[in-house]
Amino acid sequence: MKICVYPGSFDPITNGHLDIINRASQHFDKVVVAVLVNSSKTPAFSLEERVDLIKTALNGKDNVEIESFSGLLIDFMHEKEANTIIKGLRAVSDFEYELQMALLNKNIDNDIETFFMMTNINYSFLSSSSVKELAKNGAKIDGLVPDEIKGTIVAKLMKK
Ligand code: ADP
16 A cells, blocks of 8 residues: 655645645555644644644545654654655745755655655645734635635634
8 A cells, every 4th residue: 555644734734735635645545644743833723723624624535644743754654654755845945944854864764755746836835824924914815725724714813
């Protein structure tokens, strides 16, 4: 069985992330969306909230699983018996960090590959931080996140 892991903070999930998940799911038997617990920045949404938003956004897609992880990604890969890491690339600015992470992981376990997928051109500008900034300041986030989770995101972030 070909299993890939798509790690990230998903704070919150956006249409850019979903596009990567949907495309990856066409090439692997299973995609494990791995939600990072201990990111260095404090997330706006709790782990439970981030997982729930992903679940709602995915709406029961059958070969996608949602899990959370802390610690080393490589340990999580072993736990899941997966040998491919999926990463999305937007601008050149993503490249340097992702190159470093891919090489670091390869150095720990040479059997694990990182596959990079280019962003969908419609979402190349889209990040979780921009969604948060817009929602916080009362701007529309239509088309940036799935309609099913838009209300929850706005309700959480909108300045009182
Ligand atoms: P971000 O805050 O950058 O959205 P995440 O940690 O949630 O960060 O991102 C997880 C993965 O999804 C990373 O590989 C990131 O490059 C990728 N990603 C994020 N947004 C997009 C997008 N709009 N298009 C393609 N890939 C994306």
